[in-house]
Amino acid sequence: GSELLEQERAKSKIPVEQLSKFLFTQAGLDRKRRILQVLQSEKVFDKSQNYFAGRVDRFETALARAKKLRQLQVKLKWTEEDKQCANELVSEPGPYGLHESMFLITLRNQGTPEQHERFLKKAQNYEYIGCYAQTELGHGSNVRGLETTATWNPEDQTFVIHSPHLTASKWWIGSLGRTANHAVVMAQLIIKGKSYGPHPFVVQIRDMKTHEPLENVHIGDIGPKFGYNTMDNGFLLFNKFKVPHISMLARFSSVDTKTSQYLQPASPSLIYGTLTWVRSTIVLQAGGVLARGVTIATRYCAVRRQFQDRDAQNQVGENQVINYTTVQIRLLTLLAATFALHFTGRGMMELYEANQKKMSQSTGKTGSANRGVGPEETHSGSDLLADLHAVSCGLKSLASSTAVEGLEVCRRACGGHGYSNFSGIGPWYADYLPTATWEGDNYMLTQQVARYLLKSARSVLKGNEPTNDTTAILSNFLSKADIGAAFDVLGKDEDIVAAFAWRSAFLTFEALKHRDEQKKAWNDLLVDFYRLSRAHSQYMVVKNFWETLNSTSFGSDLDADTRTLMLKLFRLYALHTLETEGSEFYSSSAVTVRQIMLARTSAVMKLLEEIRPHAVRLVDAWDFPDWQLDSSLGRYDGKVYEDMFYRASELNPLNAITVDPYPDSETLFKKDESRQFKSKL
């Protein structure tokens, strides 16, 4: 395989490092090299048994790694970015995962200075090791429906945390099953018999010395999952468990100790912001997540040869499977999507940061309310904040679905060998999969996008001036709907963006008609809303990609050849999406049937051919070290078969077992030396 990848790299002149720098900055690349070196020199990070070990062993190793990462952070004074980089290189969810994310974030954002003193310091020191316990066996999406109660008891100034039914058991809580000694518990606050909705409480759940659960606290790991098995997702039940007044995180709301009154000292707009931020991160990461699969599959499909191309005259040997157009239509379109998502995520993060200050001033709503779905609010008015929030919902859904489905396409493009864990795609896919479900189920989030678009459309119909991009495209559509559009999507690239905007606006007004004129029930429109959100999010991706191509840094940081190639990737992403979603484009009259046919049979096929020679260099630019990919098929040097063989024959515990194969013999294993493979920690 080595020669083939060398040939591939010789075929294209795209400067890989320049492009990597454009994607990640020089500082980012340097950081990766530095951290990688540290990790590779520590025995505990040796990955060679990862694909073989069972759940208990994997969890044990993951715990050892989590500890070591923390030790290294202290010793080498790693920044948050350094630590994050190390996590990405190790590439497995670890037992401190939720402590380091949601537990600390919630303490920080929702705690008072006094609570920071009391809880946050110890948490930052890893004396308190925590988790974020919101979801229950019976309720996930519907946070308002949580059943765990926290009842205020004025007599002794405590809250009694209680799980009234089995379905009130906290469930899925990362880092809780075996690791955490504290939890942020979301519970219905009850004062004098009245419920005030879910609120966060910091609760000690295990003994600080013995690490056994405290009395009246029942905890455990919830068992094996499709992936994420290095993480101890757990369950948690309380039997009238008392916690002091300070346990309730009081930055945004609290209970007055003297009057027992419910107080709301500050607006919870920050939580609103946090949700938007988390979703924007998911969008940004989705590009890299997918790129990992695309890198592996592209390299392997350049190494894999199968069949002679009988039409080709002078071909020596078998054809590289990446030359087959049915392989290209899968991989190269996904390669284009990786850049599309990356640039979109970056655009979102920039918008988020620019808006962050505004955000913390304006009034918002509580976090849990924003997770709710249901009929839209009827008050109108649009602003950048709401736009960003809605767009982040739609894009989170689109981006994570694209990455999830794309990874499986990559795996399958590798034929039989894709099914081996040594491909490195399957296990990665399995760990990433829950992203489609958490932080808002990908179907449900689309209702929030639709609600926002409907609201915006109502405002535009009332004649209000556009205040952001969404209202701008809606009012543009409205002003031209009668004349109709004639976008030259195959000739002019701006017109592609305009056609996507047109379709999104068309679907918005269609949905509005159904809802406001025909008075259809919300539930009867969910499928339309899903499509609408998808359409609008695709417009956002195309627009962000286009804007990146027109940014100053794009012009200054990349040479002309690379810029041309990136433009082709833009076209490929956009036109392939356009033809796949053909019906919506022609039924909105954004394009003609003939244009769609041409996009399909001519433009897309031509772009595949033009991008093909650069495929390997383009994935190289994503700059995944072999150590991170941990893939036989995706090796930089193309030594695919050698590595498959080495792993199977040298690292595989099953080969240390000799069986008795005959049905009449009760002996199963005649010889079992598999234990020697268990990693020594």
Next chain:
Amino acid sequence: GSELLEQERAKSKIPVEQLSKFLFTQAGLDRKRRILQVLQSEKVFDKSQNYFAGRVDRFETALARAKKLRQLQVKLKWTEEDKQCANELVSEPGPYGLHESMFLITLRNQGTPEQHERFLKKAQNYEYIGCYAQTELGHGSNVRGLETTATWNPEDQTFVIHSPHLTASKWWIGSLGRTANHAVVMAQLIIKGKSYGPHPFVVQIRDMKTHEPLENVHIGDIGPKFGYNTMDNGFLLFNKFKVPHISMLARFSSVDTKTSQYLQPASPSLIYGTLTWVRSTIVLQAGGVLARGVTIATRYCAVRRQFQDRDAQNQVGENQVINYTTVQIRLLTLLAATFALHFTGRGMMELYEANQKKMSQSTGKTGSANRGVGPEETHSGSDLLADLHAVSCGLKSLASSTAVEGLEVCRRACGGHGYSNFSGIGPWYADYLPTATWEGDNYMLTQQVARYLLKSARSVLKGNEPTNDTTAILSNFLSKADIGAAFDVLGKDEDIVAAFAWRSAFLTFEALKHRDEQKKAWNDLLVDFYRLSRAHSQYMVVKNFWETLNSTSFGSDLDADTRTLMLKLFRLYALHTLETEGSEFYSSSAVTVRQIMLARTSAVMKLLEEIRPHAVRLVDAWDFPDWQLDSSLGRYDGKVYEDMFYRASELNPLNAITVDPYPDSETLFKKDESRQFKSKL
């Protein structure tokens, strides 16, 4: 959850048993009950640790189960169907899997009577335990490219089996890794320096007593996979290994011991038939495979409640998530697909059996040639046999893709809990996944369908009379292409079938134009071919479903209400497919844009509403015992949360471990009692 499922079952009057009988026959249902009872009374089949155990333990248990199944077969005189039924109930690939399928089939079909005496008898007795070793590290799809050689040596009348390179290593071979002592090895037959292509050889690979590999044979298990981990897929290398003349399976070709001449005593049409049969089986099974996921998800979504429906006035408590139309559009369309695939598979099997006799008389081509892809053969002429073969390729691809993708849709429809292995969907999906790759990769197979359709179209263009359904729909299209079609797909059900036929014919002639007139390269048309194959296969499914609805048994075995409901499922499958593939339908002028819009916004939504009340009874009719499903979410009694909790807290080895969570401590597990959970065999 129990009350909710009871209510669901009370809401519909569909007679579940009657429908089950229609699907499986009374004899099939009786068999299942009988075998289930046997299995449940044997301790080795206890499934409670299946989701927890690591690879080595799972393999050990699988071996024990395989042995027990064989013992039971002998003791209870099980027929092949009984054994097959037991396998389906146990639901895991086992170490005898390839012995019992491909090894025995190949010996039977390709061995001479003498070879049957010598090999088959012992194989049937499980003295010889075998596997089917075709695929190599470097070659899978392209069988002609295999590198293993079998060189005829006239001196001592032996073949020398040799693996000249690492890539010649047999790879992926089921039952080989640890279990088999024999293999059917596909190797390039070489006589006097000339190669005659791949041929099958029966080769002993392990010692009959010690079970160690023989000298100059290198074997091992290939390591962990995305699924299928109860099976020991293996690798195999030969170093100039001698086997006697009788090793070459000689029914279709042999080497003359005296003259060293290559002989072809019989036509290999049976192999041709076997491939068609295997693919038809995959189509038939795909319905049941998918139904398993649909059963679990439908029951769970009827038990799961989340959010109040705020539009609804009198709703008590939260809404069952199956009431959300975005859940229905996913699950009920897949429910319709399960029946569509089942009836199509049944239709295929019937056709296959009817044609079987014809087949064994007519001349065919060799098995490996049929696996090949590349430019089409140019000789024309069509007949039922070729039709069946092509259709089985296209349907294998469509059916297994539908089942694979559908299972993941089911899993995700279950929200967070779908990700737990206790959902029973993930592990089932993972084991089924390779079906999209083996027996012809789902993308590659479509070339065979296209090749056949092009051939048929050429024959029709020449004015030949239609000889089968394919040529009939092509010539019908040709005679009306100028007038155009006006199918009333929303009003007349026959017209739905006709519209699907029209689209397939349209795409066929389009492809023919590209190939024969515009002389496009084969490779440039692969994407079109893929679409064409998909379109034609969807037509076949719609047609088979429709024919079932019009069969005598359908009229006599089902009551009127059930028949009406099945008709609605037919419409749902067909119209949902039609609107999803909208562009192809309108660009072929089979339907108008307006019809597609109506199908989408009105017809499909209405069908969802009408089928919804019967959803639980419809999945009940698939008649999966809880023991087979092994799913907390899919339990017949709806005790979802109780079962999740029980498995997590009582069966989970990780909960017998207490960790030391602090980063500075080197201790990982303070207490480890997890070994007690290891199943005792």
